[in-house]
Amino acid sequence: MKITLFGATGAVGSQCLRQAVDAGHEVTVLVRSAAKLPAELKERISIVEGDALCADDVWRAIGADTEAVLFAIGVDKHSMPNLCTEVSRHILEALRGESAGRFIWCGGGSTFVEEDQITLGARFVRKFAEVFMSLRHHDKEHQYQLLKQYMDVKWFGVRPLQMREGELRRQYRIGFDRFNGFSNISFADCAHAMLGMLDDDTWLQKAPIIQY
Numbered sequence: 001m002k003i004t005l006f007g008a009t010g011a012v013g014s015q016c017l018r019q020a021v022d023a024g025h026e027v028t029v030l031v032r033s034a035a036k037l038p039a040e041l042k043e044r045i046s047i048v049e050g051d052a053l054c055a056d057d058v059w060r061a062i063g064a065d066t067e068a069v070l071f072a073i074g075v076d077k078h079s080m081p082n083l084c085t086e087v088s089r090h091i092l093e094a095l096r097g098e099s100a101g102r103f104i105w106c107g108g109g110s111t112f113v114e115e116d117q118i119t120l121g122a123r124f125v126r127k128f129a130e131v132f133m134s135l136r137h138h139d140k141e142h143q144y145q146l147l148k149q150y151m152d153v154k155w156f157g158v159r160p161l162q163m164r165e166g167e168l169r170r171q172y173r174i175g176f177d178r179f180n181g182f183s184n185i186s187f188a189d190c191a192h193a194m195l196g197m198l199d200d201d202t203w204l205q206k207a208p209i210i211q212y
Helices: 011-022 039-044 055-061 083-098 120-132 134-147 187-196
Strands: 002-006 026-031 046-049 068-071 102-106 155-160 162-164 173-175 184-186 209-211
Touching: 002 011, 011 026, 011 039, 011 068, 011 187, 026 055, 046 055, 055 083, 068 083, 083 102, 083 134, 102 134, 102 187, 120 134, 134 155, 155 187, 162 187, 184 187, 184 209, 187 209
Parallel strands: 002 026, 002 068, 026 046, 068 102, 102 155, 155 209, 162 184
Antiparallel strands: 173 209
8 A cells, every 4th residue: 555654753653654664565754854764664665855834745745646644743842833733734635635545643542532431530631631741632632623624534543542662462452442541552553553544444534542
């Protein structure tokens, strides 16, 4: 499958990149600097250098034959407000105009969706994120609201809770199960779940929680 990956140098994105290449997919990445990519993978992928906040650069990375876009851009305290939301807007417009490809994104567990079981633990996750990770929390919420405006695009999402380094287990729960502040998932398994949505429509226009 022909895939374009955003966030290829981040914790989740680097796992998406390696797993996608190992699975035999044709991967294009949009990065600001190719120097940050793993040397052993550079000859196995197509690289577009540019800025995902620039619509023209996004369109250069997403061709008419793109079958899927993986979104793994992370947010930290130095990120601009609504980074994920604005980049997603460019991608969704490109998919709407040039490609029938699907959009698979990594969100956040502090974003509540209609199907969630809202427990005391879930409320704790949300309040913690609002106070200590407000930039990321609000961006992911806005990103989800934006996606709901693009019901003509085939989008899929996963909402991890605490993410950490760890082995690729390939065994986890994905759905709208109860969750709390102790729920976690590895970067590797989060990426594995995203790649699983390349050819599975189970979670079409849904954003399930992923956790062990």
